[in-house]
Amino acid sequence: MSFIATPSSMHFEQALPLQGGASIHHYELAYETYGELNAERSNAVLVCHALNASHHVAGVYADQPRSEGWWDNMIGPGKPVDTNRFFVIGVNNLGSCFGSTGPMHENPDTGRVYGADFPVVTVEDWVDAQARLLDRLGITRLAAVLGGSLGGMQALCWSLRHPERVAHAVVVASAPNLNAENIAFNEVARRAIVTDPDFHGGNFYDHGVVPRRGLRIARMIGHITYLSDDVMNKKFGRQLRDGLELKYSTQDIEFEIESYLRYQGDKFSDYFDANTYLLITRALDYFDPARAHAGNLTRALAASQAKYLLVSFSTDWRFAPARSREIVKSLLENQRRVSYAEIDAPHGHDAFLLDDPRYLGVMRSYFESIAKEIA
Amino acid sequence: MSFIATPSSMHFEQALPLQGGASIHHYELAYETYGELNAERSNAVLVCHALNASHHVAGVYADQPRSEGWWDNMIGPGKPVDTNRFFVIGVNNLGSCFGSTGPMHENPDTGRVYGADFPVVTVEDWVDAQARLLDRLGITRLAAVLGGSLGGMQALCWSLRHPERVAHAVVVASAPNLNAENIAFNEVARRAIVTDPDFHGGNFYDHGVVPRRGLRIARMIGHITYLSDDVMNKKFGRQLRDGLELKYSTQDIEFEIESYLRYQGDKFSDYFDANTYLLITRALDYFDPARAHAGNLTRALAASQAKYLLVSFSTDWRFAPARSREIVKSLLENQRRVSYAEIDAPHGHDAFLLDDPRYLGVMRSYFESIAKEIA
Numbered sequence: 204m205s206f207i208a209t210p211s212s213m214h215f216e217q218a219l220p221l222q223g224g225a226s227i228h229h230y231e232l233a234y235e236t237y238g239e240l241n242a243e244r245s246n247a248v249l250v251c252h253a254l255n256a257s258h259h260v261a262g263v264y265a266d267q268p269r270s271e272g273w274w275d276n277m278i279g280p281g282k283p284v285d286t287n288r289f290f291v292i293g294v295n296n297l298g299s300c301f302g303s304t305g306p307m308h309e310n311p312d313t314g315r316v317y318g319a320d321f322p323v324v325t326v327e328d329w330v331d332a333q334a335r336l337l338d339r340l341g342i343t344r345l346a347a348v349l350g351g352s353l354g355g356m357q358a359l360c361w362s363l364r365h366p367e368r369v370a371h372a373v374v375v376a377s378a379p380n381l382n383a384e385n386i387a388f389n390e391v392a393r394r395a396i397v398t399d400p401d402f403h404g405g406n407f408y409d410h411g412v413v414p415r416r417g418l419r420i421a422r423m424i425g426h427i428t429y430l431s432d433d434v435m436n437k438k439f440g441r442q443l444r445d446g447l448e449l450k451y452s453t454q455d456i457e458f459e460i461e462s463y464l465r466y467q468g469d470k471f472s473d474y475f476d477a478n479t480y481l482l483i484t485r486a487l488d489y490f491d492p493a494r495a496h497a498g499n500l501t502r503a504l505a506a507s508q509a510k511y512l513l514v515s516f517s518t519d520w521r522f523a524p525a526r527s528r529e530i531v532k533s534l535l536e537n538q539r540r541v542s543y544a545e546i547d548a549p550h551g552h553d554a555f556l557l558d559d560p561r562y563l564g565v566m567r568s569y570f571e572s573i574a575k576e577i578a
Numbered sequence: 579m580s581f582i583a584t585p586s587s588m589h590f591e592q593a594l595p596l597q598g599g600a601s602i603h604h605y606e607l608a609y610e611t612y613g614e615l616n617a618e619r620s621n622a623v624l625v626c627h628a629l630n631a632s633h634h635v636a637g638v639y640a641d642q643p644r645s646e647g648w649w650d651n652m653i654g655p656g657k658p659v660d661t662n663r664f665f666v667i668g669v670n671n672l673g674s675c676f677g678s679t680g681p682m683h684e685n686p687d688t689g690r691v692y693g694a695d696f697p698v699v700t701v702e703d704w705v706d707a708q709a710r711l712l713d714r715l716g717i718t719r720l721a722a723v724l725g726g727s728l729g730g731m732q733a734l735c736w737s738l739r740h741p742e743r744v745a746h747a748v749v750v751a752s753a754p755n756l757n758a759e760n761i762a763f764n765e766v767a768r769r770a771i772v773t774d775p776d777f778h779g780g781n782f783y784d785h786g787v788v789p790r791r792g793l794r795i796a797r798m799i800g801h802i803t804y805l806s807d808d809v810m811n812k813k814f815g816r817q818l819r820d821g822l823e824l825k826y827s828t829q830d831i832e833f834e835i836e837s838y839l840r841y842q843g844d845k846f847s848d849y850f851d852a853n854t855y856l857l858i859t860r861a862l863d864y865f866d867p868a869r870a871h872a873g874n875l876t877r878a879l880a881a882s883q884a885k886y887l888l889v890s891f892s893t894d895w896r897f898a899p900a901r902s903r904e905i906v907k908s909l910l911e912n913q914r915r916v917s918y919a920e921i922d923a924p925h926g927h928d929a930f931l932l933d934d935p936r937y938l939g940v941m942r943s944y945f946e947s948i949a950k951e952i953a
Contacts, residue, residue, distance in 0.1 A: 223826030323826040383810040383835045384802060390836045391798040394843070397829055398791040400775055416773040420795060423766045427759060435758040441866065449864065451598030451698040453856035454772055458863065460758045461765045468769075481828035488833065489824065491816065 205275055206286075208235050208262030212302065213339060219297075219332055222489075225322035229311040232336050233295040233302025234258045237278065238286035240342070245577045247342045248289045248570075249333060250274065251350035251357035254425070254483050255475065257301035260293035261286070274351075276558050283567035288574045289346065294336055296329045298482040306478035307408060317478075319405025324482055326353075326490040330360045334368070344368050346577055347570070351375035351555035352522060353483070356490045359530065362509040363492055369509040371573055373566075376519055376555035378526035379500050379533075380491035385521065388428055389484040392421035396477045405478050414477045419468030421480055426467050431518035431551030439463060501533040511541040512569045514562065516554040542569065580650055581661075583610050583637030587677065588714055594672075594707055597864075600697035604686040607711050608670040608677025609633045612653065613661035615717070620952045622717045623664045623945075624708060625649065626725035626732035629800070629858050630850065632676035635668035636661070649726075651933050658942035663949045664721065669711055671704045673857040681853035682783060692853075694780025699857055701728075701865040705735045709743070719743050721948055726750035726930035727897060728858070731865045734905065737884040738867055744884040746948055748941070751894055751930035753901035754875050754908075755866035760896065763803055764859040767796035771852050780853050789852045794843030796855055801842050806893035806926030814838060876908040886916040887944045889937065891929040917944065 211234055218228035235258050240247060250260045252273070261278035264270045278284040278291055295303040298321060306321035313320075337345070348369050350358040355377025362372040381389070396402055396417030403410050430438075439460040443449070449457065456462045496502040511534055515527035524545050534541040544565040548554040554562065586609055593603035610633050615622060625635045627648070636653035639645045653659040653666055670678040673696060681696035688695075712720070723744055725733040730752025737747040756764070771777055771792030778785050805813075814835040818824070824832065831837045871877040886909055890902035899920050909916040919940040923929040929937065 223824075323828060325826075380816060382807065383814040383816065383833075384805075384807050386816070386833050387798075387802045387810065387835050387839055390833075390839055391795060391802070393828065394798065394840070395770060395795050398794070419773070420766060420770050423762075423769065424799065427762045427766070430759075432757065432759050435762065439758040441755060441758065441761070449598075451700075451864075453698060453768065453853075453860045458758075458761050458765075460762050464762055464765055465769070478828075485828045489826075 205271055205279060206237070206262045207265050208237065208259060208272060210235050210258065210264075210302065213336060215335060219328070219335070221322050221328045222325040223323045227297065227304070227322060230297060230304035231302070232297070232304075232332060234336060235260065235262075235293045237261055237291045238289050240290040240340075241577075243577075244342055245344070245346060246289050247337070247345050248284060248291045249337065249345050249348045249361070250278065250291060250293045251329070251333070251348065251354035252293070252296065253350070253352040253354045254487075255471075256354075257299065258293040258295040258303075259301070260291070273556065277563070277566060283563050284349065284570050285574070289570070292337070292340070294333050296324070297332050298324045298479055300474075300476035300479040305476065306405070306482070307476055316408045318408055319478065321478060321482065323485055325486050326356050326360045327364060329486070330357055330364050333357075333361075334365055337368075345370060346573055347371040347373055349373040349375075350377070352377055352552065353487055356487070360490070360492065362507045362511070363503065366506055366508040370576070371512065372507075372509045373512045373514075373569065374527070374530065375514045376516055376522050376552060378522045379493060379530050381487055382526075386488050388424055389488055392424050393481055393484060395420035395424075396480055402477060405481075407477065413472065415472040418472035418475060418477055418480065419465075422468045422471035422475070423464045426464060428521045429552045431520065431549060433518060433549050434551055435460065437549075500529060501536045504530070504533045504539070505537050507534070507537070507539060509539070511539060512565075513541060513543045514546060514555070514565060515544075516546050516548045516550070516552070516562075518549055519552045519554060521552040580646055580654060581612070581637045582640050583612065583634060583647060585610050585633065585677065588711060590710060594703070594710070596697050596703045597700040598698045602672065602679070602697060605672060605679035606677070607672070607679075607707060609711060610635065610637075610668045612636055612666045613664050615665040616952075618952075619717055620719070620721060621664050622712070622720050623659060623666045624712070624720050624723045624736070625653065625666060625668045626704070626708070626723065626729035627668070627671065628725070628727040628729045629862075630846075631729075632674065633668040633670040633678075634676070635666070648931065652938070652941060658938050659724065659945050660949070664945070667712070667715070669708050671699070672707050673699045673854055675851035675854040680851060681780070681857070682851055691783045693783055694853065696853060696857065698860055700861050701731050701735045702739060704861070705732055705739050708732075708736075709740055712743075720745060721952055722746040722748055722945070724748040724750075725752070727752055727927065728862055731862070735865070735867065737882045737886070738878065741881055741883040745951070746887065747882075747884045748887045748889075748944065749902070749905065750889045751891055751897050751927055753897045754868060754905050756862055757901075761863050763799055764863055767799050768856055768859060770795035770799075771855060777852060780856075782852065788847065790847040793847035793850060793852055793855065794840075797843045797846035797850075798839045801839055803896045804927045806895065806924060808893060808924050809926055810835065812924075875904060876911045879905070879908045879914070880912050882909070882912070882914060884914075886914060887940075888916060888918045889921060889930070889940060891921050891923045891925070891927070891937075893924055894927045894929060896927040
């Protein structure tokens with residue numbers, strides 16, 4: 204049984220300038236905190252989320268026993284990131300569909316729902332918005348910033364954009380940028396959404412519809428890339444859904460894997476916002492700290508002052524270990540202190556959310572050492 | 579400059595019973611032949627095609643200088659499969675959209691276009707249809723049956739279904755069946771097509787439309803899986819299409835890889851039939867000779883009498899070398915004669931269509947040895 208989490212929201216009047224040239228004002232950030240901020244305000248840990256997650260990182264909501272946060276196995280009292288020692292903050296990013304201001308909300312400049320007009324947001328923009336939230340919470344410096352996948356990109360970005368505010372950056376199952384194949388999968392998912400007639404150029408809210416077909420396809424593609432080949436073969440293989448007889452049909456479900464993917468797609472299309480999907484995958488595409496340094500990651504990371512933990516998973520082909528090693532190498536070339544764990548796990552990219560004891564052990568040790576530093 | 583190829587077509591009155599229980603009659607098979615059948619009728623080579631290909635395997639059509647067949651680098655006078663020595667037959671499979679009877683043709687039982695009523699066809703059905711064509715051409719036994727990818731599955735199937743008719747089976751970049759990930763990608767592509775409102779349950783011909791959105795998505799997914807990560811990074815990387823400035827847009831093309839995929843998707847949707855896409859990917863899903871032997875491939879391959887050449891490519895993650903090795907292992911366990919070449923090529927699954935000199939060299943040597951056997 205997990206602890207009770209309580210969501211909060213903070214309003215920001217002042218315009219936040221965005222990388223793309225636009226700005227956003229009168230916006231809300233949904234967030235949660237777990238544990239207590241100590242008197243020195245030195246035990247704060249910020250958790251950044253990936254595509255399909257939110258500020259609800261750990262704990263359960265009152266009277267909703269099955270509402271565990273997405274990293275509840277990692278964060279909580281006595282857990283690897285121990286909320287008896289750390290003050291943990293989860294924040295929902297701008298453009299998301301889980302509470303912070305996003306494309307389904309009213310644009311204060313027009314009085315109408317943003318829809319397609321919601322500005323493109325980047326990892327840098329999210330980090331800046333998170334920094335303002337920390338300002339308001341009275342937190343100058345983070346004991347650690349932590350994230351997996353796209354969340355890891357935010358953790359890395361924090362250490363470059365606000366180096367004086369980050370003691371440790373923990374970057375899990377991430378990459379210094381997306382490669383061509385990653386962008387390609389994102390692009391196919393986006394095209395599926397955008398070409399769904401129910402998308403209406405992003406203004407589907409006005410039409411009372413949701414581009415469900417596109418969202419389903421996007422989620423199915425996503426799921427394939429989150430899982431390893433091995434785990435898919437073990438979990439589903441060529442197993443038929445209904446007994447042993449083939450149906451000989453191109454449209455009926457024949458194999459278990461088809462049933463699983465359709466189910467995941469249907470579920471996702473019930474709650475995820477299509478514009479959010481576009482925005483978040485685009486933020487992934489754009490993230491590339493080396494870009495401003497002619498592609499030289501080592502020069503890009505020279506700005507950092509943090510200590511790092513990098514973690515990758517052997518069967519993750521979406522953000523392969525080689526991509527984490529690029530970051531490790533560039534940090535070492537800058538004489539930064541970096542720990543790196545490559546976990547031999549079968550679960551593909553999804554491993555960063557799962558209960559691998561070696562993975563959780565590495566995280567526990569690292570956060571114990573941070574706790575000692577601030578004690 | 580290649581030689582001139584001339585397409586032919588053969589009509590079949592008699593019903594062909596299909597694995598799915600249905601049958602098809604009054605159908606056409608489009609085919610081409612290159613070279614001369616020798617007096618002993620012992621030099622025939624059948625080439626089986628994969629998803630997006632046809633009977634037009636080699637040569638060019640008269641007055642169409644850029645109309646090279648899909649395996650023109652492999653087959654022709656003086657080429658690895660030398661048409662000065664071999665009588666090569668290319669045949670378009672049932673259900674395809676390149677000349678043989680398919681879902682866009684009239685159903686003789688109803689007088690209306692087949693559409694969604696075209697029966698599901700399997701690799702076994704294609705092989706049986708090909709066998710009837712060979713009967714009509716007066717060819718009892720093949721010097722070799724040859725194919726890449728899905729074409730390789732047909733070559734393997736030939737050696738099991740008509741063992742007495744096959745001297746050599748050449749199986750390139752193929753697999754004994756699709757794994758869960760392969761089926762998953764096929765399923766997403768099919769869902770994209772089937773949920774396109776212009777699909778009309780497969781009867782879009784009656785509505786004068788084409789489910790272009792779905793076909794585009796299907797092709798984009800396909801293209802990602804045909805290429806290796808390496809080749810995508812080399813060819814496209816994170817290169818922007820328009821200069822150095824980002825546009826900060828979720829829908830405009832930003833990266834070269836997006837431009838490439840959209841172009842491929844558009845082109846494909848201009849000429850490929852949506853029902854054909856469903857049928858052919860389903861044939862891929864269903865192929866599994868071990869199925870009738872409780873998953874035991876060695877027992878499945880006990881029926882074969884042919885000699886084999888298997889070829890795989892190191893960076894092919896769609897039909898990985900490990901899958902070819904499964905076939906090799908099972909053939910060896912049956913004491914069959916098998917040669918196996920694992921080509922260290924950067925191009926992913928596409929490599930089987932490309933000009934890798936080691937690959938073409940292996941094929942040339944193997945076909946030279948076949949030519950000596952029949953000389």
